[in-house]
Amino acid sequence: NAGVMQNPRHLVRRRGQEARLRCSPMKGHSHVYWYRQLPEEGLKFMVYLQKENIIDESGMPKERFSAEFPKEGPSILRIQQVVRGDSAAYFCASSTQGRETQYFGPGTRLLVL
Amino acid sequence: AQKITQTQPGMFVQEKEAVTLDCTYDTSDPSYGLFWYKQPSSGEMIFLIYQGSYDQQNATEGRYSLNFQKARKSANLVISASQLGDSAMYFCAMREGRRNSGYSTLTFGKGTMLLVSP
Numbered sequence: 719n720a721g722v723m724q725n726p727r728h729l730v731r732r733r734g735q736e737a738r739l740r741c742s743p744m745k746g747h748s749h750v751y752w753y754r755q756l757p758e759e760g761l762k763f764m765v766y767l768q769k770e771n772i773i774d775e776s777g778m779p780k781e782r783f784s785a786e787f788p789k790e791g792p793s794i795l796r797i798q799q800v801v802r803g804d805s806a807a808y809f810c811a812s813s814t815q816g817r818e819t820q821y822f823g824p825g826t827r828l829l830v831l
Numbered sequence: 832a833q834k835i836t837q838t839q840p841g842m843f844v845q846e847k848e849a850v851t852l853d854c855t856y857d858t859s860d861p862s863y864g865l866f867w868y869k870q871p872s873s874g875e876m877i878f879l880i881y882q883g884s885y886d887q888q889n890a891t892e893g894r895y896s897l898n899f900q901k902a903r904k905s906a907n908l909v910i911s912a913s914q915l916g917d918s919a920m921y922f923c924a925m926r927e928g929r930r931n932s933g934y935s936t937l938t939f940g941k942g943t944m945l946l947v948s949p
Contacts, residue, residue: 751936751937753937753939758941759941760835760922760924760939760940760941760942761876761922761924761937761939762939763936763937763938766936774936777936807874809876811876819866819878819881820878820935820937821878822868822875822876822877822878823875824873824874824875825874825875825876827874
């Protein structure tokens with residue numbers, strides 16, 4: 719039973735480019751969460767999605783960031799016009815309905831040059 | 832105000848000894864959950880143990896146990912018989928909200944780096 723999959727594991731972008739991060743939840747999980755980990759910090763919640771719906775985006779910056787979880791395919795976190803401050807590890811987690819535990823993917827390390 | 836506080840930036844322990852990693856939390860919600868995750872140098876986040884606010888007994892999972900003191904709002908992780916592979920960053924996290932709300936988001940502490948020496 720595969721765990722949460724994220725790709726790419728590492729992503730390098732120049733300032734102004736777009737970054738697309740993908741997350742496939744664990745089999746049977748319909749809830750997806752995105753978190754960001756800045757250097758030397760704990761993870762901070764960004765957005766929570768169910769299939770085709772954004773439920774809670776209270777932790778996501780209002781500009782340049784967007785997320786989706788289409789009916790088919792992985793969840794996508796998209797960062798437009800990246801800046802150096804976007805350099806971080808981005809983690810996706812998934813859970814089943816009514817379950818407490820979120821299981822995390824291996825993360826995508828984004829480096830903006 | 833910080834909701835999860837981990838006061839130990841780093842901890843050292845010798846192999847086979849027990850170690851306690853501290854975590855205090857702040858919430859006014861009567862229903863909450865506490866988690867510990869391990870992040871090795873490879874970077875992934877590994878779920879270790881969970882404690883619900885209404886659970887009567889302290890959670891245990893193999894060599895991990897959670898020392899839950901509700902009145903003090905602390906949820907310390909105890910690792911017994913440390914192994915070299917336990918060297919990693921450890922994060923305490925809290926879930927708030929109604930148990931059956933359908934979803935929860937986690938608030939993380941800043942982490943404690945544990946180094947196990949031979």
